[in-house]
Amino acid sequence: MANFKKMAKEIIDYVGGLDNIKEMSHCMTRLRLGLKDELKVKKHELETIDGVMRVVVIGGQYQIVLGGIVDEVFEEASKIVGDNVNVNKEMIQENLDSDTQRKKGKFIENLISLLSGIVSPIIPAMLAAGFISALAKLTVLAGVSETNTTIQILTVAGDVLYGFFPIFIGWSAAKYFKANIAITIMVVGLLVYPNFTALFTNFESLKFLGVPVTNVYYGSSVLPAIFAAYLIAKCELILRKILPNALRSIFVPFLSALIVIPLLIVVIGPIGVWGGEVFANLFRSTYELSPILAGAIIGGVWQILIIFGMHIAILGLVSAPNIAMYGRDMIIMTHAPSLICQITAGLAVALKAKDKKIKKNALTLSLTSFFSGNVVEPVMYGINLKYKKPFIAVCIGGAVGGAITGAAGAGTSAAVAFSIYTFPVYLGAGFGGLMLGCIVGGLVTFILTYIMGINEKESV
Structure with a gap:
């Protein structure tokens, strides 16, 4: 039986110890570590650990492929490093700014790493939704009527992730950028809140403080939620420095939401949807x-x-x-x-x-x-x-x-x-x-x- 505690300790030691780790996360098969100094990593020793299949490096992030034991190793590693296992954006930015050429050369890699780091925690929900949908369809194939209420409930349960996808992205992005999760979900939730979308039907011209609000479908968007979480994290950081301690608990979340909401619906949201569409259309255009x-x-x-x-x-x-x-x-x-x-x-x-x-x-x-x-x-x-x-x-x-x-x-x-x-x-x-x-x-x-x-x- 594998000694997961020993594996976790060896991995941490070979990547340069606790002081060299900026972030830690995991997906289905990989332990993902963001490091401060890659020169401290003993990559060969990492790959020789019993149970480690391979070590992949992208954008400064070390992805240690463990397969089905990743959950157990991640749990043990989490006990060693503590609760702070997500990327600290400020440290990443400082590290990249210290070497302009490295930043330019690895911009795409870091962007992919960022997107993967945000989407990865949602993969289990995507799998769960997929298997629930598969179970419903398999039951229908077995002869149960599609109008059966149990089948209908399973079908809806399998679709709920995609109906609120921006909220899931917002939750994960908030953890990634160290933003207040509840505030982020509240702000991003506005994009798919039926009463908000109904405003475009009820009013001929929807404006916020005189600025027109564009009617955009956000149900399948990703980038607006990511941008919102990033801005909330920045607002919280700045407001904590400006406001006295006695006012922070109330005014940091209030002002963060008040600042980001209009920016989100007037500027960031439409641009984010457009940016996501450009990326998606590269694939759609090729397919068409x-x-x-x-x-x-x-x-x-x-x-x-x-x-x-x-x-x-x-x-x-x-x-x-x-x-x-x-x-x-x-x-x-x-x-x-x-x-x-x-x-x-x-x-x-x-x-x-x-x-x-x-x-x-x-x-x-x-x-x-x-x-x-x-x-x-x-x-x-x-x-x-x-x-x-x-x-x-x-x-x-x-x-x-x-x-x-x-x-x-x-x-x-x-x-x-x-x-x-x-x-x-x-x-x-x-x-x-x-x-x-x-x-x-x-x-x-x-x-x-x-x-x-x-x-x-x-x-x-």
């Missing part, structure tokens, strides 16, 4: 130009995006808003066959390898990834990336499968990985094409992996 091309690109690069943690930001900015706005995502879900490709590559290694230990590991990790709901990190880091050629085959097979899936117009009603447990949310138009994409992409990957083989002495 050619679903086959879009599917091939997304399916071919998705596993690379997972390595750098970029997939989380894209899910938050594109896939979830698509589902919130249209009830279905047909674009980002074209990565689904690439998940199957990771597993078939591992199975090909298990069949091809001569070394009994490699065969056993490849088979075990492939089955683990499959039965865990296509959480592919175990086989990806444990086998396919380690021996390089299988991962190349995965990217090729993923592109082929993604192209077929895109051509079929397949979609999903929940932002969850395609697996034996979640397939009901992928049912509908194009489902047959999705299955064909998974089969063909998986076979292409298997055949290429088997033909190319592996150097059994090779490792990363």
Whole structure:
């Protein structure tokens, strides 16, 4: 049985100790650490810890891939470092400002890291919503009427995340920027509050202190909530310095909300929605130009995006808003066959390898990834990336499968990985094409992996 307390202590020691940690968080498979000085990190020692699959660095954040034990290790690490496990924005800004060239060179990486850090805590809710939706659809397939009230309740429960997505983003962003969570949720909640949206119907021209308020749909937005949380954190910081102690408890939250609300609905909200739309439209435009091309690109690069943690930001900015706005995502879900490709590559290694230990590991990790709901990190880091050629085959097979899936117009009603447990949310138009994409992409990957083989002495 793994000693999670020992693992947590070793990880903290090898990243330079407690004093070198700025933030700590985790996603489904990774412990994420923001550090002050990367020169203090002993990366090789980190990767040799029993249970650590790989160490990925992006934007100064160390992502330690642990797979299914991440929760246990995170819990033990939290006890060691205390309760402050989220990014302190001020420290990050000071660190970046100390080296202008480094800031410029890593701007995109830091932006992705920021978005991933905010979206990651919402992933469990996205998974829960997806599985609830899948359960409802699976029950209907089993013969229960769609009009059954239990089915109706489960369906609504599965949709609630997407109906209030900005609020979830606001909660996570408030934790990220160290803003007051309750104030942030109150302010961001205004964007999706029915009485606020009704004002645009009740009044011919809606103004705040004479300034026109733009009628914008915020239900699927992400950036306005992030900007709001950031501004509230800044306001609170400034107001605490200005106001005397006796007035802070009342006037800091009051003035923070009073300042940010008009900025949010007049300026930040519309601009944020526009910015999010620009990002999302990059994917939508490619899909509209050619679903086959879009599917091939997304399916071919998705596993690379997972390595750098970029997939989380894209899910938050594109896939979830698509589902919130249209009830279905047909674009980002074209990565689904690439998940199957990771597993078939591992199975090909298990069949091809001569070394009994490699065969056993490849088979075990492939089955683990499959039965865990296509959480592919175990086989990806444990086998396919380690021996390089299988991962190349995965990217090729993923592109082929993604192209077929895109051509079929397949979609999903929940932002969850395609697996034996979640397939009901992928049912509908194009489902047959999705299955064909998974089969063909998986076979292409298997055949290429088997033909190319592996150097059994090779490792990363």
